[in-house]
Amino acid sequence: MSNQTTALDSYYENVMRLGNLRTPAHAERVTFGVLRSLGFVLSGSTKKKLAKALPEEWAFHLTRGWRLINIRHKNLTVDEFAKDVSLHSGNTDRAVAKVMTKIVFGQIKSQIDHGLIRDVAKDLSPEVRDFWNAA
Numbered sequence: 001m002s003n004q005t006t007a008l009d010s011y012y013e014n015v016m017r018l019g020n021l022r023t024p025a026h027a028e029r030v031t032f033g034v035l036r037s038l039g040f041v042l043s044g045s046t047k048k049k050l051a052k053a054l055p056e057e058w059a060f061h062l063t064r065g066w067r068l069i070n071i072r073h074k075n076l077t078v079d080e081f082a083k084d085v086s087l088h089s090g091n092t093d094r095a096v097a098k099v100m101t102k103i104v105f106g107q108i109k110s111q112i113d114h115g116l117i118r119d120v121a122k123d124l125s126p127e128v129r130d131f132w133n134a135a
Helices: 003-018 024-041 044-053 056-063 078-089 094-109 114-123 126-134
Strands: none
Touching: 003 024, 003 094, 024 056, 024 078, 024 094, 044 056, 044 114, 078 094, 078 126, 094 126, 114 126
């Protein structure tokens, strides 16, 4: 088993434990939902930097979709972001998606450097930025 696989297994175990999820597969699915939703709200340059800093499997989900810069939602609320996360992770409950988003944000931030954390924060809408920073 590679070091990256071990690190990902440990990551999913943490998300599972913190989010009170039943299986690592649930943690994986919600992580992919958060990454996909995050990929829609980040600029191309920030998304590329973040993708390079994350495991390849995560980078795929982060960069999987795109929106034009001029239609990125500059005032996206946490509720709207959670709605996207719930759609992309197969869960319809926004309250659960909010909790899981905060957990995943915190876990992602533990994987990247402070400069990139700031870059991601600058790219987010004010409400989602506050949520990112609090995670």
